[in-house]
Amino acid sequence: MTNIRIVTDSTADIPLALRQELQIAMVPLKIHFGDEQYLDTVTLQSEEFYPKLVSSPHFPRTSQPSPAEFLTVYQSLLEEPDTEIISIHLASVLSGTYQSALLASTMLEDTPGKVHVVDSRSASYGIGALVVAAARAAREGKSAAEILALVQTMRENFYIYFLVDTLEFLQKGGRIGKASALFGSLLNIKPILSLDREGEVAAIDKVRGHKKAIARILELLAADIPSRSIRSMHIAHANNREGAELLREAIMQQFAVEHVDYITLGPVIGAHAGPGTIAAFVSTV
Structure with missing residues (x-):
């Protein structure tokens, strides 16, 4: 066998x-702060990474x-x-x-x-x-x-939506255009992002305010999953457990979810998404 x-x-x-x-x-x-190199989730854990992201004079690079x-x-x-x-x-x-x-x-x-x-x-x-x-x-x-x-x-049969505090990190990491980064910083606009079928970052909508953004994610999931039946859901966050809990509670109120768990975004993903990011990873099979 x-x-x-x-x-x-x-x-x-x-x-x-x-x-x-x-x-x-x-x-x-690998993740780099200036001349310092770390192995993602091996020599640098999430709980060490997010404070370092704020305090370091160097913007992190990944390889x-x-x-x-x-x-x-x-x-x-x-x-x-x-x-x-x-x-x-x-x-x-x-x-x-x-x-x-x-x-x-x-x-x-x-x-x-x-x-x-x-x-x-x-x-x-x-x-x-x-x-x-x-x-x-x-x-x-x-x-x-x-x-x-x-x-x-x-x-x-998998759906991903994530909400970032700022597009600065995606822009600096070369994952999204500069015009979008500027727009996302204005007037409390919260960009709702996803990954397209090839895995590229795609802007789905831009909503003013965190609560309205979560409400919009619910609308998007309802369109994706008319049965409102979710087999498995993982709520991820970048040093934002409170925001993750709000997202989980909102989804649980409107969908039947068999299994739910929390995930912390690791240093490499966090370096691109930025602190404060929350995300829903949803499977229907």
Whole structure:
């Protein structure tokens, strides 16, 4: 029987305890403050990152893992007999992480075809939900083909909305245009963002005030999910638990939700989204 192992990167924002429980291997991205370099969620945790984001004179930069770093992980896992790997990563339009993983998979001359690299076309728990589902399916003895089909189905039935305090961080990180950054800073305008089908940041609406923005997210979810039935929901935040709780309560009042949990955005995702961000990651399957 084939042993399926799951690999991801640190931008999946999966809590450490859950990664350990499901034996998910993780390759970290890097975050830089000036000349200081940290490994995302390894040598720099969220609770250390957000105060540093405010106090540091340097705007953080992020960088992808190298193919060699992925190769080391793949080779270690493939030492186990009859092993295949499913490696699920940050959207290729947002980072070169997927390309690094894909290149590493081609360097395994002794075990060709044993690593399946997947572009999540998402970020944060948009990746994490796919990875966790894949790891649980692997535990149940599903084949690689069955797990890859499950990931595809989930990806097609997944909805993401996030609300940022400012577009400054997305703009400085090169993830959104400068004109949008200026507009988002005016008159208490709160931009509601999502990820399109390729994983690019997309502006959905601009609403004045936090409460109206949450109300608009509810309208958008209702249009996406007419049944108002949610299988799993993860509410994420960047050092803004209070805002996350308001979003969770609002959604729970109007939707039937089977499972709900909180996620803290890790340093790399937080560096681009900025402090105060809240997000809803919703799956209907």
